[in-house]
Amino acid sequence: MLDTLIALFLVIGGAFALIGSIGLARLPDLFMRLHGPTKATTLGVGGILIASVLHFSSRGDGLSLHELLVTLFLFITAPISAYLIARAMLHLRGDDKP
Amino acid sequence: MLNAAIVFAFACIAAALLLNFWRLLRGPTTPDRILALDTMYINTIALLVLFGIHLDLTAFFEAALLIAMMGFVGTVALCKYLLRGDIIE
Amino acid sequence: MNLLLIILLPLLGALLPPLAIRYGRSASAWTAAAITLAALLFALGPLVAVFGGAPQEVHWTWLPQAGLDIHLRLDGLAALFVLLILGIGLLVILYARYYLAERDPMGRFYGLLLLFMGAMLGVALSNHLLQLLVFWELTSLSSFLLISYWHHRSDARRGARMALAITGAGGLAMLAGFMLLGHIVGSYQISVILNAGDLIRAHPLYAPMLLLVLLGAFTKSAQFPFHFWLPHAMAAPTPVSAYLHSATMVKAGVFLLARLYPALSGTELWFFLVGGVGLATLLFAAYNALFQHDLKGLLAYSTISHLGLITLLFGIGTPLAAVAGVFHIINHATFKASLFMAAGIIDHETGTRDMRLINGMWKYMPHTATLAMVAAAAMAGVPLLNGFLSKEMFFAETLHLSALGAFSWVLPAAATLAGIFAVAYSARFIHDVFFNGEPIDLPKFPPHEPPRHMKVPVEILVALCLLVGILPAITVAPLLAVAAGAVLNGPLPDYSLAIWHGFNTPFIMSLVALAGGIALYTQRHKLFALHDRVFPGVDARALFWEFITWLMDTAHAMTRALENGSLQRYAALLLLTAVAAIAWPFLNSTAPIAGPVPAAPIDALTLLGALVMMAAAVVTTVWQRQRLTAVIALSVVGLVVSLTFVRWSAPDLALTQLSVEVVTIVLLLLALYFLPQRATVDSSNLRRGQDLLLATGVGGGVGLITWAMLTRPYTTIANYFVENSLPGGGGANVVNVILVDFRGFDTLGEITVLAIAAIGIFALLDNLRLEMPATDDGGRPWSSERYPLVLSQLTRFLLPLALLVSVYLFLRGHNAPGGGFIAGLVTAVALILQYMASGIDWTQQRWRLQYHPIIAAGVLIAAATGAGSWLYDRPFLTSAFGHFHLPLAGEFELATAMLFDLGVYLTVVGVVMLILANLGKLTQRSAGEGGT
């Protein structure tokens, strides 16, 4: 049962990560490309992290903190990264009005 | 079933990394490349966690944690350079 | 202990005369004399023991593993030299007090003289080959300094350089010879070597070893064809000539022959090399001595000739010849030193040394003349003087030699001929200087007797010549017996030191030499004319200078060819050499490159990683001119490198690599701001092709080596660390335990290096002003917003989080991946992030961090932790530990190793921050703020 759940999260996570990267590769301009990684990929990594939490908790090691920390980091930093990249792009285009 | 799922996830992440790298090579602008690098870092986190599940080892989790942190700092530095030139002012 | 003091007293005492000179010239001389006397006093006890038949030996261990210990030994031969060095040294010190002029720096003179004395005593007393060599080179060095004592004179400088070049080169050859000798015997201890003669002579390396050792001995003792430096060394003050270049230093070469005589002699090679060179030197120099017009030049060539005689005696190889050789060492030292002193007095009083000008001195200085004439007669081998005795023994030995077969008449004939010349030049020294009419145009006129005390040393030496000559059995016999016994390292042959052995062949030879010499001298004018016609200016010195000039020109040409100022070219040459050095064994080896270990299968993910890494590396290279893009590609390489570490089970390395990667990017970006953004193509296509070829060569070589290494079986010493990590170091993370415990001393060194690098960088940044670009490479002005609000606000949450991670990594580091290095890097990155997001001023207002003290504290804590174990009588860096439980972080261990790790942590934080923060501050300092 738990294995199925873990497998499910892994599949979802992998798929989202891939979708995000396909978006990054295929979408026509930077502002659209930004959506892929920031949303889909973060979600994908989140899925795999949940799988990991489930997997290692099931082995009786107790709740692992690493995944929580990683998730926390990701959720704080992903928007900042996206914001900064967009700012940089705006700056390069010349319409840099804060 | 778990093994099949792990293999699938590995394949997805590998493909994702390849696509990221392709974007990094193609550009066309520097922010594109920074974004590609940032995404590579994030996908690598997934890769490491997967690797840990695959080997049943927790020893690589610290690495995943650091990637999350370092990837961000790298992105900030690169963007700040594009914006201001001087990254520590 | 006394033996060591004998050497140390003059060596250390050399500092005193230059200090004593402020209390006057006599004080300086007295100090030197007192030191010499003290050394003599210390030598007295051991000397008495040696004369009683008990050689003295002392030994201190230093590096026994390398066979390097301090071995001193005083036997008969060493005793003879100690007496010569200290006795004549004392006389020379007295003499020099009056010889040196007011303007000559006397303190320096005595200091150098004592330095030489100590070195020479070291040569005599060493019982270890390499130790002997050190003292040997020290004598060459002090001789160089003494010859160039009047360094305002170009002939003195040139003579000193020549002497150093030749004796120094000989010393190098000798070092090689000694290494071979040590290799043959298996020990450098001379007393061991002396008893291994048969082993040495039978060894296949005997010939090259002998040749090399003899090169050293011959150059030092000015043997033909290396003799020419000695006449030029006469530019030295006369006390130096009397001491170094007749009595002691030049005797070092023959001393070495005597010292190693039991080990090396007794072969045909020895006989022909040593005997042949000795004979050639004896004849050549005796002939040349006659034609010198310089008083000291005559004495110099005479010295060379006598050294040749001694060498010849050792070369003959019979025990009696060796005894004669030792005897002649004693005799020559006494009469030649007194002759040099006499020559110095004449030079001092007349202002010239040219024998064509100095005539009829008998009238002006009868006392000195008498002394000089007695000494010169001893040199000529006149009966009732010491020179006669040893020369007689020499003549006798030449007669008893059967090695030359039908040509056995050659040696006595040559000996007699040399005797004739010796008499002739001695006669010239006496007649030309003290009689032969009136002096011509002397710079100082009229000459008169020197100060009373200047003659005392000469008197003593001449008295010795007479005493030994008349009463050998009760004066010199015991000294000769112990010295010769030590040389032979066995029973002494029967010999008699009587003056009169009957009317035998050696006596006839002496008579022929005397008569022939005087006859030759009377015909000297014709002979001089002939000499000038036949050998107009043929001189080994000219050849030497030509060789030196050629050597210098070649060196200059090679330097110019290699060193054209282009670093690119140096790097290319260096790499080319490396490739050649690696390729050579590969090409000459028939073994397959791949080893026997079967290859592991490749999995798809690893292949992908490898491909990405290679592609990123290539892209970095291709994009090197678009500099920012190249940084991005480079960080992909770094990312994949850290993944590689994870892939092959090295989590600690992955953590370190990741953190360093980011720090490096920040560093590169900081630097990039001050460098041109885009670069033009600098190199020609040909140049780039060449470089690519070379790079492929290096890369291919590294690849082949890696492949060869990975496919070979593998043994490791790591099992010890893995097994002892928990019980011995108290940590499960073996890598960290190695760093902070097993190999903690290495780590201490490494953080010290880091600290030094950071200080160096700080110094380089000091006062550096760089032009700051006002726009980016596209010509756009910089964004006006310094610290984007989203960034600066949100990253403030990240700082405590990041610091928490760093503390966690630090605490867990001993048992799980982490540790001081990584935690330090993480802390540094967290701080850097604040610098970037909120600015230097903002960050420093909140954290008043001074990075210099942090670095210092780090290194000190690490070192103090190590030193702390001394308090418990344990070796440096022994660790102690106990286990504790902390909520959340889990079981962790509080060990002294953790304190050490804290030192590492602080150093790393300090170093990284010192570098980056100061580089960041450059823009604050640099004038003309750009873009605001």
Added chain:
Amino acid sequence: MEALAALTLAVLVTCGVYLVLRARTYPVVLGLSLLSYAVNLFLFFTGRLVTGAPPLAGAATPTADPLPQALVLTAIVIGFGMTAFVVILALRARGELGNDHVDGTGEKS
């Protein structure tokens, strides 16, 4: 796998050496970084390629060799120190000589 590792190092070193031979300071720094990656990996590989067995004592199975890892760990940090030194040297040279040519001449070679 061994051949792949060797090939990767070969490419890294080739790129690194080529960059080190360039005429401007910046590519030289890049090249040095690539070279230090390669050297660190080489040293690391001397402990051979072991999967999934980090050198943590107490494990039942044999672990990867910790010795090269400890060596490389400090090498990475020292490598950063060296890179930083070279970078600052390059900046100083630019400040003093006004160009970023490795010979300080600013001319094409």
